Amino acid sequence: MMAQAAVGLQVHVTALVESATSSTAQVVPDAVVGRADDPQALRALAESADVLTFEHEHVPNAVLTDLRAAGHAVEPGPDALVHAQDKVVMRRRLEDLGVPCPRWREAAGVEDVLAFGDDVGWPVVVKTPRGGYDGKGVRVLERAEAQAWDLDWSWPVLCEEKVPFTRELAVLVSRTPSGEVRTWPVLQTIQRGGVCAEVLSPHPT
Ligand SMILES: Nc1ncnc2c1ncn2[C@@H]1O[C@H](COP(=O)(O)OP(=O)(O)O)[C@@H](O)[C@H]1O
Ligand SMILES: [Mg+2]
Known part of the structure; x- marks a missing residue:
């Protein structure tokens, strides 16, 4: 989609793609095959470009920080990307900005999840802070399920109050x-x- 818009602006787009037959490779003629979490592949791409960007959040933040430190333009910056990479960071930031959020807590063990649910009401929504997408890493748990939950707890999870919503809206915002x-x-x-x-x-009114 970016490549289509870039044609009209006479901006040349190069992309790092997962395979030579991926959808992006079909519209970006000189796409390079490589992994988005491979620092060497990202460095090579950055060397060949004026500006580097990303279209999903699974690009290692540290690599982008290093590229910036080495003088490459990375937009948006890793300090913005982290809010899409880590749901706890996102919640904390939204709360600091005064944006309405469901009640939430970082839980380090099953006891924390139970205490949170007893506080806000069951079921609760439990999320892996990092690495999830498309609902993977998101679970809605009743108390008994939370109690029996077999998780290794090597990192904390994000617990949220279950919001009774009628629909979900999305908006894309960009800033130069x-x-x-x-x-x-x-x-x-x-x-x-x-x-x-x-x-x-557009969304139905
Ligand atoms: N606190 C919540 N209350 C009710 N539903 C939720 C809540 N959090 C997430 N969901 C549902 O789960 C979906 C996936 O959660 P989300 O946090 O957006 O994770 P992902 O990273 O997979 O998009 C949401 O689109 C919404 O339908
Ligand atoms: Mg989502």
Whole structure:
């Protein structure tokens, strides 16, 4: 999608793709095959480009920080990306900004999850802070399920109050380094099993 828009702007796009037959490789002629979590592949791509960006959050933050330190332009920066990479960081930031959030807590063990659920009411939504997507890493647990939960607890999980919502809306916002902000039309998304199955654009009023 970025490549299509770039044509009109005469911006040349190169991409790091998972395979030579991926959808991106079909529209970006000189796409390079490599992994988004491979520091060497990212460095090679950065050497060949004026600006580096990403289209998903599973790019190691530390590698992007190193690339910036080495003088490469990375936009948005790793300090922005971390909010998409870590749901606890995102919750903390939204709360600091005064954005309404479900009640939440970081839990280091099953006792914390039980205490939280007893506090806010069951069921609770439990999330792996990092690495999840498309509902993977998100579970809705009743008390008995939480009690029997077999997790290795090598890192904390994010517990959230279950919000009774009627629909989910999404909006894409972009900002130039100089501060110009543009928004795209608000969409309604319909998730099935935590995966976005349908998008209504513009959202029905
Ligand atoms: N606190 C919550 N209350 C109710 N439903 C939730 C809550 N958090 C997440 N969900 C549901 O689970 C879906 C996936 O959760 P999300 O945090 O967006 O994870 P992902 O990283 O997989 O997109 C959401 O789109 C929403 O439908
Ligand atoms: Mg989501």
